[in-house]
Amino acid sequence: MVIFCASALYILNAAVLKPFTSGFFNYFAVCYLNDFIAPCVILAYIDIIGGMGGIHIRGFAASEAMALTAGMFWETAAPLIRPDAVSDPLDVAAYAAGGVVYWFVCGRRA
Numbered sequence: 001m002v003i004f005c006a007s008a009l010y011i012l013n014a015a016v017l018k019p020f021t022s023g024f025f026n027y028f029a030v031c032y033l034n035d036f037i038a039p040c041v042i043l044a045y046i047d048i049i050g051g052m053g054g055i056h057i058r059g060f061a062a063s064e065a066m067a068l069t070a071g072m073f074w075e076t077a078a079p080l081i082r083p084d085a086v087s088d089p090l091d092v093a094a095y096a097a098g099g100v101v102y103w104f105v106c107g108r109r110a
Contacts, residue, residue, distance in 0.1 A: 002044040002106060006037045013037075032094040038074075039067035039098035040105075047106065058107045060100075067099025068092065 017029040043066055047057045057063055071092040078085040 002040050002102065006040045006044070010034065010037055031088070032090065035071070035091045035094035036098045036101075039063075039070060039095050040102045042070050043067065043099065043102045044106070057102075060103050060107065063099045063103035063107050064096060067095050067102070071095025 013029055013033050017033070018026065021029060043057055043063060046066065050056060057066065071094070074095075075087045075089075075091050079087050
């Protein structure tokens with residue numbers, strides 16, 4: 001369900017929010033919303049795969065460690081893969097916030 005909701009928000013961001021909003025909200029949608037959504041998808045996918053072996057992501061520390069690791073990886077790797085990509089520390093903060101949302105939605109049920 002998390003992957004479905006995050007995918008719907010990604011499509012909404014690409015199709016509606018980025019092209020049809022302005023001001024601060026447009027800046028957030030263009031620069032940070034996808035980085036905020038990404039950890040929810042990544043952690044949900046890891047939880048599905050780990051769940052097959054009986055391992056689930058439930059703790060706050062585990063959610064944040066994985067979200068921050070993913071954020072730091074992509075903020076380092078993206079400029080190496082795409083020359084037009086920009087590394088921004090606030091992107092890592094958006095990943096961390098996405099990890100908190102994932103933990104709040106999925107991790108607290110343990």
